Amino acid sequence: MRGTDWLLLWTLSLLWGGSFLFVELALEALTPLTIVWARVALAALILGLALRLTGQGMPPRGLWPGLLVMGLLNNAIPFVLIVVAQTAITGALASVLNATTPIFTVIVAHLATRDERLSPAKLAGVGLGFAGVVVMMAAGRLEGAVPAMAACLAAALSYGFASVWGRRFRQAGLAPMATAFGQVVASTVLLAPIWLWVDRPWAMQAPGAVPVMAVLALAVLSTALAYLIYFRILARAGATAISLVTFLVPLSAAGLGWLVLGERLEPRHLLGLALILGGLALIDRARAARPA
Structure with missing residues (x-):
């Protein structure tokens, strides 16, 4: 990759790593559902404007049912699970657990497709990644920490299903930005009635400036x-280059959490992260070695 590509890759890792920090700041005064709904609703407005300014077409009507599923799997479910988890664990730890997403993607792809089978190298990577998860969760207390970590893993599994489901939009020729717009619109629509019923936003107290700015940053930047x-x-x-961001996001999230909030990962979390990243490296090497 060229220097500009590396700069963009690090910028993306900071934006996605920053989402865990923004969530922690927003949780000071806002509920998880409010944070997630505002995130996807504002992002939908921005991406819709970007589509119009670039002259790209909206998703055709026939693809919207599939985009509803994509919005559920890639936004609504994982976003809510991660934000709920961050009420009990730090954003740094949540980002480490979220790094298991490619591991779950490999498993789901093996079970759901014919052309993405588990090779010995991929299987070894999956095993190494889950060893890292076991290391992190084994010493955790049952009250709060383990259920929250399990919620992060469930979010990663949902992302794995979304990755396989999203293949249909590439096959249908839908532009990537249109897919992104469609899924955030879908998740906004899906979450709206639940958010209104559970949070009753008209009865909520006005949050302070910091939580509001955090939600704006979450929607606009992350x-x-x-x-x-x-x-x-x-x-x-x-795609091979973009997969490298998986290795960088936990580092960015942990660094921002330490710099802004003073968060620190415990030694077992660092060991678990090393095992997960080792597993991802094996999986990434197996993908690169696969014939085109």
Whole structure:
């Protein structure tokens, strides 16, 4: 990759890693559902404007049922699970557990597709990654920490299903930005009635400036802008290059959590992260070695 591509990749890792920090700041005064709904609703407005400014078409009507599923799997479920988890664990730990997403993707792809089978190298990577999860969760207390970590793993599994489900939009020729717009619109629609019923926003107290700014940053930077950079890297450097961001996001999230909030990962978390990243490296090497 060229220097510009590396700069974009690090920027993307900071934007996605920053989402865990923004969530922690927003949780000071807002509920998980309010944070997630505002994130996807604002991102939908921004991406819709970007589509119009670039002259790209909206998703055709026939693809919207599939986009509803994509919005559920790739936004609504994982976003809510991660934010709920961060009420009990730090954003740094949540980001480490979220790094298991490619591991779950490999498993789901093996079970659901014919052309993404588990090779010995991929299987070894999966085993190493889950060894890291066991190391992190084995010493955890049952009250709060383990259920929260399990919620992060469930979010990663949902992302894995979304990755396999999203293949249909590439096959249908839908532009990536249109797919991103469709899924955040779908998740906004899906979450709206639940948010209104559970949170009753008209009865909520007005939050302070910091939580509001955190939600704006979450929507504008970590969602809308991150999607735009993601697709730019994908077009310039390809899917193999973009997969490297998985290794960088936990580092960015942990660094920002330490710098702003004074968070620290425990030694077992660092050991678990090392095992997970080792597993991802094996999986990534197996993908690179696969014939085109």
